[in-house]
Amino acid sequence: MPVIRLFKILPRGHRIAIGTLSAAMGLLLLAPTESALASRDQAAASTSQRLDLALEVKDKPVTEDAAAARELVVQVKPGDTLSSIFARQGLPSTLLHDISRLGGEADALKRIHPGDRLTLALDHQGGLRALSYPLDAARTLEIRHRQDGLESRIHSAELENRHRFAQAEVSSNFWSAGVGAGLNPGQILGLAAMFAWDLDFALDIRAGDRFSVLYEESYKDGIRVATGNILAAEFINQGKVYRAVRHEDGNYYSPEGRAMRKSFLRAPVNFSHISSNFNPRRLHPVTGQVKAHRGIDYAARTGTPVVAAGGGVVVESGYSQFNGNYVVIRHDGTYLTKYLHLHQRMVKKGEKVKQEQQIGTVGATGRVTGPHLHYEFLVNGVHQDPKTVKLPQAAILSREELARFRPKAERLLAQLDRISEVMLASN
Ligand SMILES: [Zn+2]
Incomplete structure (x- = not known):
């Protein structure tokens, strides 16, 4: 008959659906520059593994x-x-x-x-x-x-979803650890995005940091057709443990159900643009004098996007001899952020900005020797270290949402723990 x-028709590579996570982020725009990629790929992570988990096979109609x-x-x-x-x-x-x-x-x-x-x-x-x-x-x-x-x-078609696991220890930098663990660029950026409110991926990642990730992959007829969302992840940065689980609303929450998204990003530039050999300068680049450095410098190529660390109103957007092109954002009565030496300013005084909205590009305007973003964070008019400053607590899921989230989160994190242990033991 x-x-x-x-x-029996094989999937065509050029139309493979990209995971919603990467699509939503517009990751291609954020992908690291070729030179950054080249230098990062040279050193692969020392310990990195991925593992196939249980699969669910459904009958094909x-x-x-x-x-x-x-x-x-x-x-x-x-x-x-x-x-x-x-x-x-x-x-x-x-x-x-x-x-x-x-x-x-x-x-x-x-x-x-x-x-x-x-x-x-x-x-x-x-x-x-x-x-x-x-x-x-x-x-x-x-x-x-x-x-x-x-x-x-x-x-x-009935797609078969498999849970996959990846883990790595950072030896040179986060990017190459991710590549070594078998993650694709979208997943590496996605992982950094999950923790971007807790960790400054540009400057705070250290050798010895570890991460493990549980994610989905879709298969059709045994062939991988799409890499799906990260379901749960753990990041250990300088000994401190951060964990996040994806909820059905598509957002990530801590195991207790607090949103990973908070009022401020830890860094206003994406780590993938940051020169990895950067050393925070303690001497002023022009005068050579030690000056009280009241901000954080991110060395990046001219033109690198600079985003608002939090939502607020632009209270200054101008130019001065020392600051070059600069933007100041007031977030509420308490918080103020400053972005100096911009090449381009993309917002005007009085304008409302959203968190992660691009406000300009990295430049070398004002009193500087090379392109970088000078970023300042003020709490009630006093300079604070944006990496360590205590920030407002993130929203927690409602009681009903929490009831749905908790059991799933526990299951996924248990799975993550179990495989992590097996992988570490087998090393
Ligand atoms: Zn500076």
């Missing part, structure tokens, strides 16, 4: 069409259109017209690419019974003949 083998006499798999060639393919198969142009009138997802057939595969099920007279076209790794467009005309629908 002829069977339309919709599910099978579609059958008893009326179909044969099926034909057509590979799209350069220059092909649905029209030219139909003409080659001797299918009538009225069919093309009917398909184009379906609209919706069927419009994907107007954008077929060389290398794509169309599966055609034909009847004994050579007429089209059904057509299938994979839209991405998980979804297939199906068009079939019904008595009253054509019908289109999307068939979603």
Whole structure:
């Protein structure tokens, strides 16, 4: 009996769905510069592992069409259109017209690419019974003949989700430890983003820091088609343990149910842009004098994005001989942040800004010897170290949310612990 083998079609790499985490963050824009990547890749993390966990296999559905006499798999060639393919198969142009009138997802057939595969099920007279076209790794467009005309629908394949585990100890820097652990750039940036309110990934990561991550991967027919969200992670920075678990709202929470997102980021620049050989300067770069340094310097290339550490109102956006282009944000009655030596300012005085909104770019304006961001954090008018300053507590999940979050968080963290122990013991 002829069977339309919709599910034997291999996923096409260029359409693989990216995990929602990386997509949401616009990670490609944040990806490290090539030079930074090159230098970071030189030294791989000393201990890094990943592990396959239990998998859940679901039966694949099978579609059958008893009326179909044969099926034909057509590979799209350069220059092909649905029209030219139909003409080659001797299918009538009225069919093309009917398909184009379906609209919706069927419009994907107007954008077929060389290398794509169309599966055609034909009847004994050579007429089209059904057509299938994979839209991405998980979804297939199906068009079939019904008595009253054509019908289109999307068939979603059952994906098999596997939990995966990665862990590493930082030996040179966080980026290479992540790569060594088998994480992709999106996951490395995602992991840093989870803890960006607790840790300054640009300046505070040390050799000996460790992290472990539990994440999802989607498989179809045994082939990995997507890397999903990080489910739970632990980061041990200079002996201090930070843990986070993903909740069903897509946000990360501490095991107690407190939001990882807090009112201030620990660093207003992404770690992936920071020169790793940077040493905080104690001598003023121009005068050579030791001066009371009231801020943190982030050495980064001119043009690197600078974001607001927290939401607030721009109270100054200007230029001065010493500060160069600078921006000052008032967050509420208590907190004020300053960003100096900017190349570009992207906000005006009086403007409201959101946390993580880009306010300018790193530059070398004012009294400096090289491009860097000078960042200051003031609490009630007094300079504080933004890395250690006590900040307002993050919001906690509501009682009902917490009741749903807790058991899942405990299960995931137990899983994380168990595998961490096994991996460490096997070292
Ligand atoms: Zn400075």
